[in-house]
C-alpha cells in the first residue's frame with residue numbers, strides 16, 4: 001500500500017493585499033451577484049472571470065422553480081467564457097455572494113460540480129487559474145482549481 005496526501009494551500013488575504021487584477025475581478029463578481037436570479041434560495045452569487053486577453057466574463061446563479069434546472073454562478077461564467085472566447089484561458093475567477101443585501105462575512109466556495117468544471121477548464125487550456133473567494137472578513141486565494149478537487153473525475 002502506498003499512501004498519498006493532498007494538501008490544500010489557501011492564502012487568507014485582506015483587500016489591501018490584493019493585486020489590481022484581483023480587485024477588479026472581485027468587484028465585478030460582487031456587482032454580478034446583484035443581478036442573480038435567486039428567488040428561491042435568496043442567496044445571490046456572482047462570479048467574474050478575467051481571461052488571459054483581458055476580457056471580463058460575467059456569471060451569477062440562475063435558479064429555476066424546477067431546482068436542478070438552475071445553474072451556479074461559476075458555471076454560468078465558465079460556460080459563457082467557453083462559448084464566447086473558446087480559445088482563451090482563464091486567468092482569474094472571483095466569487096462573491098450576498099443575502100438580504102449583505103455580502104457574506106466568510107468566503108463562499110464552489111460546489112462539487114463547479115469544482116469538476118473548473119478543474120477540466122485548467123486541463124483544457126493547460127493553465128491553472130487564480131481563484132479568489134470573497135468574504136467581508138477575509139478573502140481566500142487558491143492557486144489552481146485542482147487544489148479544490150484533487151482527484152477529479154476523468155477517464
Ligand SMILES: [Zn+2]
Pocket residue numbers: 072073074075110111112113114115
Ligand atoms: Zn456550483
